[in-house]
Amino acid sequence: MARASEPAGAFRASPATRNNSRPTARPVLGGAPARRPDAPDGKPGRPRRWEAPGLITALFLGPALVILAAVVAYPIVATVWYSFFNADGTRFVGLANYVEMFTGPATRRAIVNNVIWVVVAPTVVTALGLLFAVLSERIRLATAFKTVLFMPMAISFLAAGVTFTLVYEADKDRGALNAAIVSVHDVFKPPSKYYGTSPREEAGLVTVDGAVQTAKPAADTAQVLLPMVGLPPDRVPAEAVEAAPDVAGTGLRGVVWLDFSRGGSGRPGAVDAGEKGLPGMVVEAVRDGKVVATTRTGPAGGFAFPQLTGDGYTIRLAASNFAAPFNGVTWLSGSIVTPAIIAAYIWIWAGFAMVLISAGLSAIPRDAQEAARVDGATEWQVFRRVTIPLVRPVLVVVLVTLVINVLKIFDLVYILAPDPVTQDHANVVALQMYQTAFARQNTGLGSALAVLLFALVVPAMLYNVRRLRGDKDR
DSSP states (O other), X not given: OOOTTSOTTOOOOOHHHHHHOOOOOOOOTTSOOOOOTTSOTTSOOOOOGGGOHHHHXXXXXXXXXXXXXXXXXXXXXXXXXXXXBOTTSOSBOTTHHHHHHHHSHHHHHHHHHHHHHHHHHHHHHHHHHHHHHHHHTTSSSHHHHHHHHHGGGGSOHHHHHHHHHHHTOSSTTTXXXXXXXXXXXXXXXXXXXXXXXXXXXXXXXXXXXXXXXXXXXXXXXXXXXXXXEOOOGGGSOTTOOBOOSOOOSSSEEXXXXXXXXXXXXXXXXXXXXXXXXXXXXXXXEEETTEEEEEEEOOTTSEEEEXXXXXXXXXXXXXXXXXXXXXXXXXXXXXXXXXXXXXXXXXXXXXXXXXXXXXXXXXXXXXXXHHHHHHTTOOHHHHIIIIIHHHHHHHHHHHHHHHHHHXXXXXXXXXXXXXXXXXXXXXXXXXXXXXXXXXXXXXXXXXXXXXXXXXXXXXXXXXXXXXXXXHHHHO
8 A cells, every 4th residue: 555645646666776766867948058967966067178169179270270370371461561561661652562563564464464374274275175085085095095195294394394495496406396397398398409608709799688689780792600609518409510611602691600619729700620500590680670581590500591682681699599498486485485385384284184074074974975866966966065064063173273273373484484585575473473572672562463463363262162162062
């Protein structure tokens, strides 16, 4: 029977249960913390000091924040501060450095060149990367193909600059690019046989616009002698024979020969034994400023105009006889130096774009492409309407990353354009900042250029970070 003091139906714990039971904390409405199970009766539990989440966060992030403040935050703030001072940092000048930066011709050229870099280089690199990525999926030895294209990324910009310095060398005997161009050019337009040849001074000949002509009008009563010097023996044409002192026939006639005898035994201006004629020379007869007849010299150097008699004619060797051969293009000068450096940049970074885009292509579903082919779409339509839209996020990341890299381009320009005149044509903002701050010791203007460069890079960086964060949230 239940005791009188206990209500009917009350639960009565057994002795074992009373001995082993502990009070359990109930959850309190309103967000009050519950007692820890191991806390003393009647007292709420508290977390141990080393388990405090704020302390753990500080321990992990503190060193990184200190390094970030010392390496990134402080230099940015100091650079902005120095940009408002004069060259040696002793006098506050306000926005004068920024006004000078945007009005100076050197800085404006650097900004224009940076715009050209941003528009051309990332676009071409991304397009080539996409082309190579698609191509590598359709050829054999794709791994070797990708390795060769990616190999330029394994070398530094310094080494790449030195390599392209040799490629762009103006001397066709040393520069690889000019050697190839000259070889192709000479196939379609062979060089002149007699470039570098000049008339003998005492022979009464003058040079006008590259052509060699008689100083006085010639007559058909005497042969016209046109002695030439300055032609190396190894460049004398193989068909040349000993010059004939007299050319038979009527009308205007004469001889063109190499007036040189070994040992200096010959007579200047006279045809001596053993001296070679110059065959194939274009000879013109000019009267009253007009060319009235044209002919070529024979193996012995002789020429004749039988139809021309009398006097008043000027005999002229055409300028084409002495035209200098094509020696290629001076790549690292003038207005073409920036495109030449951009070409070197494209060679380096095309493999990088190809690898990233290849990874994106390998992740896209192939069912959409196959379905488009089944529906009758051509390969170009599949590429344009299916492949590119599916891989567009990767293309945008590659493009924005290259824009950030291009805005900071410095070392490749500095190596490929070491000459001050060439650097003026190829100048970019980063190179201008280096020259101003370190070469000219103008810390104020150099800091303003650094702020400009930072302001140009930050939007692209924020866009890239935001896009990557959006992809992660999906």
